[in-house]
Amino acid sequence: MIVIIDYGMGNVGSIRNMLLWIGAKACISADPEVISQADKLILPGVGAFDNGMRNLNDLGLVTLLTELVIGQKKPLLGICLGMQLLGNRSEEGSLPGLGWIDAETVRFRFDDEHAHLKIPHMGWNSVRLEKESLLFRNSNAEERFYFVHSYHMVCRERGDILTETTYGFDFVSAVERGSILGVQFHPEKSHKFGMKLMQHFVETV
Numbered sequence: 001m002i003v004i005i006d007y008g009m010g011n012v013g014s015i016r017n018m019l020l021w022i023g024a025k026a027c028i029s030a031d032p033e034v035i036s037q038a039d040k041l042i043l044p045g046v047g048a049f050d051n052g053m054r055n056l057n058d059l060g061l062v063t064l065l066t067e068l069v070i071g072q073k074k075p076l077l078g079i080c081l082g083m084q085l086l087g088n089r090s091e092e093g094s095l096p097g098l099g100w101i102d103a104e105t106v107r108f109r110f111d112d113e114h115a116h117l118k119i120p121h122m123g124w125n126s127v128r129l130e131k132e133s134l135l136f137r138n139s140n141a142e143e144r145f146y147f148v149h150s151y152h153m154v155c156r157e158r159g160d161i162l163t164e165t166t167y168g169f170d171f172v173s174a175v176e177r178g179s180i181l182g183v184q185f186h187p188e189k190s191h192k193f194g195m196k197l198m199q200h201f202v203e204t205v
Contacts, residue, residue, distance in 0.1 A: 001027065001039055002019060002024055002026040002042060003035050003037075003040075004019075004026060004042045005041060005043050007030060007043075007052065009047050010046055012028045012044055015042060015079070015188045017188075018194070019202065022198060035061070041068065041076040041077070042077050042079065042082075043065075043076060043077070043078045044080065046148075048081075048092060049084060049090035049095070049097070050090075050092070050095045052081050053093070053097060056085070062098065066100075069179070073179045074179065075179040075180075077201050077205075079183055079186060079188075080183075080184060080186055083153065083175065083182030084097070084151060084182075086098055086100050086175065086180060087100075087104055087105055088101075088104050090106075100180050101153075101160055101177055101182070102156045103153045103156060103160065105152065105154070106151060107150060108120075117167065121148075125144060125147055126143065127165050127185075128163055130163060133162055134200055134204040135176065136163070136174075136197070137200050143196075144190070145173075145183075145185035145190040146185055146189040146194075152172060152184065153182075153184065155175060160177050161174075161175060162174040163183075172184070179205070
């Protein structure tokens with residue numbers, strides 16, 4: 001069973017629908033007992049960093065998720081804000097993140113040459129694989145994903161970077177540290193490419 005964590009910040013219905021479409025068993029829950037029984041976890045997210053961390057804390061889920069992901073090594077996929085929460089902090093707020101990835105999240109800033117680029121970064125873009133991963137097994141250069149974000153993650157350890165994407169400059173678009181994974185884009189909005197990635201998370205990660 002895959003549990004999509006419902007902490008009031010994500011497009012949980014679309015993620016569940018995609019998982020069901022590919023034949024996975026999935027549910028949406030904020031119940032610690034249900035979350036504890038998950039084989040894999042998804043932490044979605046749309047919105048502000050502090051609101052996301054505050055909601056997780058208010059629901060009493062931070063300690064539980066740390067035990068499941070860090071202690072028991074259950075695979076977790078963070079999506080968009082859910083990926084940013086994996087890091088230490090964000091310029092967008094003042095609360096600490098989960099701290100599972102040694103990284104911080106910063107706002108897009110462009111030099112004069114790229115000052116015309118709009119924030120948020122919105123629309124389809126490609127990703128470049130920086131290391132081997134089951135999440136991107138048999139990937140190719142034609143794969144594109146849908147992004148909507150004004151902030152991006154900066155990793156202190158190069159080994160945590162799974163993919164990079166170019167928007168004015170190269171930024172981290174996916175991370176992986178052991179069983180902890182995160183994608184800045186929205187697989188649930190990325191049609192066949194997002195479906196393929198979710199199948200890999202379900203079947204091979």
